[in-house]
Amino acid sequence: DTGVSQDPRHKITKRGQNVTFRCDPISEHNRLYWYRQTLGQGPEFLTYFQNEAQLEKSRLLSDRFSAERPKGSFSTLEIQRTEQGDSAMYLCASSLRTSGRGNEQFFGPGTRLTVL
Amino acid sequence: DQQVKQNSPSLSVQEGRISILNCDYTNSMFDYFLWYKKYPAEGPTFLISISSIKDKNEDGRFTVFLNKSAKHLSLHIVPSQPGDSAVYFCAASRASGNTGGFKTIFGAGTRLFVKA
Numbered sequence: 001d002t003g004v005s006q007d008p009r010h011k012i013t014k015r016g017q018n019v020t021f022r023c024d025p026i027s028e029h030n031r032l033y034w035y036r037q038t039l040g041q042g043p044e045f046l047t048y049f050q051n052e053a054q055l056e057k058s059r060l061l062s063d064r065f066s067a068e069r070p071k072g073s074f075s076t077l078e079i080q081r082t083e084q085g086d087s088a089m090y091l092c093a094s095s096l097r098t099s100g101r102g103n104e105q106f107f108g109p110g111t112r113l114t115v116l
Numbered sequence: 117d118q119q120v121k122q123n124s125p126s127l128s129v130q131e132g133r134i135s136i137l138n139c140d141y142t143n144s145m146f147d148y149f150l151w152y153k154k155y156p157a158e159g160p161t162f163l164i165s166i167s168s169i170k171d172k173n174e175d176g177r178f179t180v181f182l183n184k185s186a187k188h189l190s191l192h193i194v195p196s197q198p199g200d201s202a203v204y205f206c207a208a209s210r211a212s213g214n215t216g217g218f219k220t221i222f223g224a225g226t227r228l229f230v231k232a
Contacts, residue, residue, distance in 0.1 A: 004159070033220075040225075042120075042223050043222045048219070103148065105162065105220065107152075107160045
């Protein structure tokens with residue numbers, strides 16, 4: 001399977017703990033996105049990488065959130081000092097610069113975070 | 117601010133009939149509009165897109181119509197099949213400054229039920 005993978009699929013943590021999620025994009029894709037989705041809402045943009053460079057961050061991404069994409073391959077999203085409001089599905093997507101279809105993105109299955 | 121709105125949370129259609137999903141947007145700077153389909157426990161999957169310079173794009177049973185003056189687009193599925201039952205997200209993307217990236221804004225989704 002050469003799609004986007006995310007690990008873990010589910011994470012339950014206690015408030016105040018740090019968590020880290022991993023995303024492995026489709027290998028030839030140079031763009032990588034992180035989104036957050038809560039119940040009844042569509043994915044909300046968090047941040048975007050082109051290769052290893054983080055080019056855009058949403059104001060939703062507080063200073064407790066940090067994302068990296070070393071070497072332009074996999075990416076990690078870390079949430080420090082988790083709060084109950086961080087409970088959501090965290091989606092990763094990747095795309096090719098030359099998609100030609102308006103930046104069609106390929107999504108992973110998501111990591112569901114529950115903060116107790 | 118909700119730049120992309122899907123005002124119908126759900127839609128129920130009989131198998132074989134047409135499904136029409138609607139979407140409104142507020143920002144005239146969007147370059148592309150996309151529709152994604154999402155099944156439970158999976159990430160969204162790209163379905164069809166349309167450039168802002170076009171008013172119609174067709175792909176098999178799926179057609180997207182764009183009315184720029186009304187800032188409205190719709191997805192038509194005909195004939196509808198039970199396997200089309202899913203959540204459909206409307207999304208709009210625009211080039212993000214001079215970074216070469218695209219920022220994508222999603223609507224809240226419409227859940228489609230196709231009854232056999």
